Each structure stands twice: as C-alpha cells, then as structure tokens.
Amino acid sequence: MKKRILKWVRRYYSNVVNSIAFYPALIALSFLVVSYLLLMFDFSDPGKNLKAKLLDFISLKDASTARTIASTIAGGILSLTVFSFSMVMLLLNQAASNMTNRVLGSLIGNRFQQVVLGFYIGTIVYALFLLSTIRDIDSGVYVPALSVYLLILLTIIDIFLFIYFLHYITESVKYETIIARIYIKTLDQLKSHCHLKSDAPSLLELPNAHTTFTARESGYFQGIEEEMLLTLCRRHNWIIRFHYPVGSFIVYGTPILTIYTSNPVTEDMEKQLDVALNFYRGEPIERNPYYGFKQLTEVAVKALSPGINDPGTAILSLHALIDLLTYRINHHPAQTITDEHGTERVILQEETIEELFEKSILPIWDYGNEDRLLRTTLQQMLLQMKPLAKTEKGKELIQAYFQKTEQL
Template sequence: MKARFTKWIRQFYGSLVNSIAFYPAIIACCFLILSYVLLYIDFSPLGKAIKSRLDFVSLRDASTARSIAATIAAGILSLTVFSFSMVMILLNQAASNMSNRVLDSMIENRFQQWVLGFYIGTIVYALFLLSTIRDTDTGIHVPALSVYLLILLTILDIFLFIYFLHYITQSVKYETIIRRIYVKTMAGLKQQCRENEDSAPAAPAHFNSSHTLRAPESGYFQGFNRKGLVQLCREQNWELRFCYHMGSFVMKGVAFAEINAAHKISQEQQEQLYTLMEFHNGEPLDKNAFYGFKQLMEVALKALSPGINDSGTAVLSLHALADLLAFRLNHYPVLAFRDSEGIPRVIICELSFEEIFKRTVLPVWDYGKEDRTLRWEMQKALRQLQGQSASEADAAVINHMLRKVEKAIAESEDEDL
C-alpha cells in the first residue's frame, strides 16, 4: 500500500510540474507576496517619509488610486483572455493540420506559461492592492508606491504582449513545430545512445529466468527509475530483463519482465518493483526518443492527406526523420545497466535501426509515393543515408528502399514520356 501511494505521489508530482497551470500558479503566488511586501513598505515609517518628501511618488486622492488599480485589473484580464484565445486557436490548428501528438510539446512551452503567469500575477497584485485602499485625507496613507509599481508592471505587460504576438506568429509555422520535435528527439537520442557500439554496454547473450513479472495494469510502458531499480536488483542480487521496449502497450497480466533470482520473490518485493516502473498514457519525448520519430511520421502523413495536401510540410518532416536516422545509424543504445561492480542488473529492449526505419519511413512512402516532390526528396535523403551506414544490415535496408524509390521515379518518368 505504501509503495502504491509513493508511486501515486511521484506520478501526481510529474503531472503537476508539467501542467500548463504550474508556473502561472507559482508566479501568481510570488506577485501576491510582492504586493504584501510593497504594502508593508508603503505604510511603514520609511514609506511614509519617502512619500512626504517626494511629491511625484505620492497620491493625495484614494479614489484615483482605486480607479487606477481597477482599470488595470480589468484591462490585463481582457489582455489575458485575448492572448490565450490565440494559443487555443494555435493548438486547434496544429491538432487539425499536423497531429494530436504534437500538442504536448506545445502545451509544455515554458514561455507561454511565463506570460500567462505574469498576466495573472499582475491581476492578483491589482486586486489585492484594490482591497487595501481606503479613503483618507492624508496622501501618505494612500499606497502610492504600490500603485506606481502596478503601473510599471502594466507597461511591462504591454511590451510582453507585443513580443507574445510575434512569438505566436512564429510558433504557428509548421517548420517551427517540426524543429521543436526534432530538437527534443535528438536530445533524447544523445542521452540513450553512445557513439560506437563498443562503448555501449551490450545485453548478455544468455539470460536465465526464474521469475516472471506481470503488468499490474494495462497501459504504455514508459520506463523505470534506473538508479532505484539497479540499486534494488543489486541489494537482492537479481538480474532483470524487460521483454518489451519502452513505449509498448502492455495489457494487464501479460509478462513484461523476467527476473533471475536465487529465491522466490515476495509480494512486498513485487510491490517495490512496480513502484519503480511507469505505466501511463501519452507520448512524452523526454521519456522515449522513438516518440519523436513517430510524431514526425504522423505529421508527414497528415500533411499528405487529401484534406491537407501539403507536400512541403511532409518533406520537412522527412528531412528531420532522415537526420535523426543518420544519427541513429552510428550511435547505439545502452541495453544493460550495471551496478558499481560492473554486473548487469537491468537489461532493456530497444528498437533497432531497421525497426525504426520500417515503422517511420515506410508509412510515409506508402502514403506519399504518388507525390513527385516526395519521391525526389526521399531519393536524396536515402542516398545520403546510404553513404553514412557502417553496418551491412542497415545498409541493406536503406539500399532496398532506395531501389524501390528509384524504380517508382523511373516508371513515373517513362509515363511522362
């Protein structure tokens, strides 16, 4: 029970941190604290002395201060609604014309969250300030310093809105979205792969299984806590091997891991293992680089659909895929995680280059082989991949596909003649 609660806390924390409302909530709380500090300074002897000596930072009329705060709160609220209506339009357009899977990377954009947080923080600041203004005959009792800071924040909000408009116009471009997916996928590949096969620890050739671990729930196997799982296997002298690669859908009760253990594994130990493993929906690029390949493939297929018919976007996705495949050609994933003594404790499954190639490039070709532009670009990309292949098996896959593309191009040219 404790292990399940710990896992729930970890998953809840992950969803909370990645939520679009997390940073805005934190920033709004900071603005609330700022308003309290400024009001304290305003009504302190120091603040009263500053306002009595400097006339240009004092307000004699409480109604004026109240009007400024109310006007700014209403204005920034309208600005917030307008700004993020544009974001919703952008997300809807991306989902309709590209793929639903790209929405996660767009929603997680930190700049949008910072802008939203700054807007909401200004509104919170203005409302809190508005609730503290009282009618008085003495100008030093009006929170003038807080009001002038509110005016400064409003000016910053306006300039932030102008830049936000520019940012949105750039984000709506398909090449920007494709580039964002490419960058995140490349970062994931660099974390998961090594430059040569010798430096990437390989999985043992033989594995003796004495216990089978079954999926506690249906869902997508998203990975595991590597440090914690290796440590647990070291303490219990286990060797664990996963039967499915990360990103696979596993039904409840299906054997998804095998353990080489000298003694029978207790129910409590199974709970510890399940706590360190993740089963949930979604395609987070930071968890699995293959999701990036898949999303680029889906963008290309959607662009080639009759309703969209945008071969240019499909070509951009194809180029990004080709560059990622070129990196994967000469970099090899780590298949075994070892403890401090060098003993392999956790062995994983990873998609080979051939499997990634067939799952991503072939669907694009099947859907867009009648498009002349895509055929030419596919030929160019495959020829460049052909020159970078260090493995005969990988080269054979590329050559087979290249011959198929060249045959289609030749047949098309013969028909034109």
C-alpha cells in the first residue's frame, strides 16, 4: 500500500511543482509567517523599547495612518497582481494559438514569473494580516510601526519587480525566446542523457527462460525508478529488457518488458515491478530530452500551417533541431543499467538517431518542402552538419536527407 501511495505521489509531484500556483503559494505562506513573527516582535517589550527609544524617528504614532497605509498598499498591489496575471495569461494564450500547446508547460513552470507573482500575493497577505492587527489605542508604541515600514519597503520592491516584469514578459512573448528556452533545456538534458562517445548496445547473452510483463494501465511511459528496479533485479536475479523507449504511449495490456529468469514471477513481484515504472501524462523535458525535439518540431509545423504562415519561426526551430541532432549524432545514451557489481540488469530501448531524424526533420519537410526559404535553409544546415558527423553511418544518413531535399 505504501508503495502504491509512493507511485501516486511521484505521478502528481511534477504537476504540482510545475503548477503556476506552487511557488506563489509557498511565498505567500512565508510572508504570512514573517508578518506574524514581526508583529510578535513589534508588540514585545524589546520591540516597544526599540520604537520608543532607539528608532524614535521612524515610530508611527497614529493608528489611522498605519491603517490607511496598509489598506492603500493592499489595494494597489492587488491591481498590480491582476495586471501581471493578465499578461501571463495573454502570453500563454498567444503561445498556444501560434506555436503549440506543448510549450505551455515550460512557460507555466517559469520560476521568475512565479516568484514575482508570489511576491505580489505575499505582500497582499502581509498587508491584510497587518491591517487586522492595527487598533486605536492611546499609546503610539502599540502601533506596529516596524511592520508598517517593512510593508512600505516590500511595496517599493514590488514596484521595481513590476517594472522588470514588464520587460521580461515583453521578451518572453517573442518566438525566438521561447524556442531558445526549449533548445537550452533540451541540450542540457541531452548532454546528461547522451554522454557516450560511441554507441554501446548490450552484448549480454539473454537466457531462454523469460516472462513477459504487460502494462497495468494505459498512459505515457515516463521512465523508471532506477534504484528500486535494480533492487528487484538483484533480489530475484532478473535481467529486464524494455520494449519501448521513454515517452511512448502504452495501451493497457501491451507487453512493455521481458523478465529473463528461470524462477517463477509471482503476482506480488509484478506489483513491486509496476511501482518502479512511471506512467503519467505530460512532456517534461527534465524527464526525457526527446520531448524537446518533439516540441520544436511541432512549433515548426504549426508555423508552416496555412493559418499561421510564418516560415521564419519554422526556420528558427529548424536551426535548434539541427544543432541538437548534430550533438546527438556524435553522442550516444547508455542502453544498459548495471548494479554495483557491474552486472547488466536492465536493457533500455532508446530512440535511434535515424528515428530522431525521421520524427524531427520529415514532418517539417512534408509541410514546408515547397517553401524556397525553408528548403534552402535545410540544405545549408545539412551541408554544415555532414563534416561534423564522426561516423560514416552518420554522414550517410545526412547525405540521404540532403539528396531528398534536392529531389523536389
């Protein structure tokens, strides 16, 4: 039961963390805690002495003035928050309409805009909580002057954040900025995923005795929990070979992997194995760099559609794809996972460079082969790419695609 709960948490953790409301909620909660602690200090004996003696020049004597400041700031920052959220929604709507829905994940998960929105909401929470503590009393030292002045400081910071936020959103709506972000994130993950200089498939001789494991649910195969899977393999002396690469949609009941073992595989073992497999929706590049290839391809295809007709954006995506493919053609992923003794326990199914070319370049070519600008750009990119390939197989693949562009 605990492992089932753990799998459920893994499934929804990414959605929660990348939600546009996650960081704003955390920051707002932090501001609430800070306001409570500062108010406690404000009304404590050290706070009263500080306001009455050491910092008399900033002491706020009038409760109505403090209340007016807090209410004015709360209303003003609320307007800033609404305007900022509207700009974010406009950006998301424009990206979804003119590019692809798949890029929304990276835009929603942008940390800077979440921090800015969280700072706004936190300031509002702070102001409202402070407003509820201000009372009309005879002695001015009981007015939370320190908290009010901190609120003024936070408001000044909010104003400067808003000014920079305008510049940031203006840059973010540019297609080249969105494409560059996808490219950078994909390249970083690709370097981590494909670090071998040569292709190293498994040379392990697999035993004849085996058991087929079928998918327990329909969904997108998003990878494995490596340590959990290796523990199972060591404990039961298994060798596991996957049939599909990460990112594939698996229909319920489809054979997803083969367990090579001479011992019987019990239902309890299969349940433990199922917990080590991740199935959930979405295309997080952090989990699979090939999602970045797919997103860039979809951006290019959408830009070439008659409704958009923007070959310039398609060419930007094509440039990013060619650069990523150039790296991938010379670097290869590890296709096996070994235990601490060096024994191969898991054999993975990886996207080949031929499949990546077919999935990335051919859809763009099918849509844009009649566009002279795109055709010329693709030919130039392939000519630049060919001498960079370090294997004859790679050069032949590039040459085949170049010839395809000349046949039109």
